[in-house]
Amino acid sequence: MSIFQRLFLTILFLSLFFPGTNNLLARQDKQDHASHGSNEGKHVSWHWGGRKDDCFKCNDNMRQRQSPIGISTTEKGPLESINFYYYPTPLKIINNGYTIQIKYGSGSYITVGNTRYELMQFHFHHPCEHIINGQSYPMEAHLVHKAADGKLAVVGVLMKEGKGNDFIKTLWKYFPKEGENEVVSIGQKIDANQLLPANVINYYHYSGSLTTPPYSEIVNWFILKTPITISKVQADTFKSIFKKSARPIQPRHGRIVKENN
Numbered sequence: 001m002s003i004f005q006r007l008f009l010t011i012l013f014l015s016l017f018f019p020g021t022n023n024l025l026a027r028q029d030k031q032d033h034a035s036h037g038s039n040e041g042k043h044v045s046w047h048w049g050g051r052k053d054d055c056f057k058c059n060d061n062m063r064q065r066q067s068p069i070g071i072s073t074t075e076k077g078p079l080e081s082i083n084f085y086y087y088p089t090p091l092k093i094i095n096n097g098y099t100i101q102i103k104y105g106s107g108s109y110i111t112v113g114n115t116r117y118e119l120m121q122f123h124f125h126h127p128c129e130h131i132i133n134g135q136s137y138p139m140e141a142h143l144v145h146k147a148a149d150g151k152l153a154v155v156g157v158l159m160k161e162g163k164g165n166d167f168i169k170t171l172w173k174y175f176p177k178e179g180e181n182e183v184v185s186i187g188q189k190i191d192a193n194q195l196l197p198a199n200v201i202n203y204y205h206y207s208g209s210l211t212t213p214p215y216s217e218i219v220n221w222f223i224l225k226t227p228i229t230i231s232k233v234q235a236d237t238f239k240s241i242f243k244k245s246a247r248p249i250q251p252r253h254g255r256i257v258k259e260n261n
C-alpha cells in the first residue's frame, strides 16, 4: 500500500468515527477570526477569490449598515476635525495569513469632538475596500481605534501607486517569514504618524461595520481623502503574499456619507 493510500484511509477512518473533528476545526477557525475591534485578536480579511463571505444576513433587514461601501453621492458641509495624538511604539507585527497587523502600544489616540478613541492596531487591505467615485486603489490601510464605550473609529488611508514609501519599506522588511506568527522587533520603533497623508483635514464620514466577522455595526468610518503613495514594487510585495484581502462593497441602504471640502 502506498503512503497516499494509507493517508486516504486514515482520513476516511477519522471522518467516519470522529465526525466532530471537522466541527472542532471549524470552531477553532472562527475563534482565530477576531475582528477589527479586538486588540489581541487577529484581523481577518479573506482571500475573496477562494473563500465565501459567510455574512448570510448582511443584505437582509437585520443588517443595514455594512462596510465597505462605494462613495459617490455625499452631503457636503463642515465636519469636526480629527485630532491625531500618535506616539512612537516598539514594532510588533503579526502575519495571520490574511494580512499583516501592527499592534500599537497604549497611549496613542485620536479625538473627534468630545470622544477619545485609543489606537489599537493598524493593518492593510489589497486592493482597497472603499471605492471612491468609482476609483479603486491598490491598497488601503485601516487605523483601528476604540472608545471607552466600545465604539470604534477606523481611519482609512487610501494608498495609490507612486513614489516609494519609507514607512512601508520599514514595515515590509519585517514581514514575518513562513511559520512565524509574530515578530517583535526590539529596538525598531515605528510612528503611525508616518502612515498619514499631509492633509488629514478632508475626509468622508459614515456609519458602518467591521469588514470582517462578526461584521458588527459599531464603526465610525473616517476615510481620508488624500491618498499616500506606495511604489508598485511595494504593492506587489504585499500582493504576492496576500493575494486578495478586501471585502466587496456592501449596499448603502440610504445611509448618508458626509464630506467636508
Ligand SMILES: [Zn+2]
Binding pocket: 036, 123, 124, 125, 142, 211
Ligand atoms: Zn480593515
